[in-house]
Amino acid sequence: LAKTTQPISMDSYEGQEVNITCSHNNIATNDYITWYQQFPSQGPRFIIQGYKTKVTNEVASLFIPADRKSSTLSLPRVSLSDTAVYYCLVGDLRHGSSNTGKLIFGQGTTLQVKP
Amino acid sequence: DTAVSQTPKYLVTQMGNDKSIKCEQNLGHDTMYWYKQDSKKFLKIMFSYNNKELIINETVPNRFSPKSPDKAHLNLHINSLELGDSAVYFCASSLPTGETQYFGPGTRLLVL
Secondary structure, X not given: OOOXXXXXXXXXXXXXXXXXXEEOOOOOOOEEEEEXXXXXXXXXXXXXXXXXEEEXXXXXXXXXXXXXXXXXXXXXXXXXXXXXXXXXXXXXXXXXXXXXXXXXXXXXXXXXXXX | OOOEEEEOOEEEEOXXXXXXXXXXXXXXXXXXXXXXXXXXXXXXXEEEEEOOEEEEEOOOOOOEEEEEEEOOEEEEEEOOOOHHXXXXXXEEEEOOOOOOOEEOOOEEEEEO
């Protein structure tokens, strides 16, 4: 299963755009890239998911280069409430695969947003 | 309307005791999971059930035994609790492809 590497921590200020990059050099053909957010004392929450190129939703954008060996989560104009741990994961979503649903969480990136 | 709920939220117990954590989801999902998050915040999958059938069983001591009475429930029973079992345990559920997992609020277990 593909392993991910991301910065342990990042600091930002309110209103700034934050980009968190994740490396997944041995990503497999059937793997999707997913990002989760975890606030203190809560369970992780799904943010965004993609396979290649760019995906955007109401919360964030996900940029994936052609080789898929890395991905960047972009949070536009962060606020104090975006302070959390952000996890990058790769996983096989094929129905019936023995690895389906087997999310491997890394250490995550602790984002601290300052006023 | 809690999607994934766990009870209890906090659990403090002595070494050697047996305890259970319950999980219920009202999302209609077929697949449920148990994760363990240690003090360093690493979140590691323990088990996965699809429609009451065990799908994923990571290297977990056999003191941990999941039980799925129906596809909306996945309980975790732990025998002979040890100090190292102290952690936050999260239950989650998803569609069979696992593309979006919905996590419960966690159960904070402290073994003394």
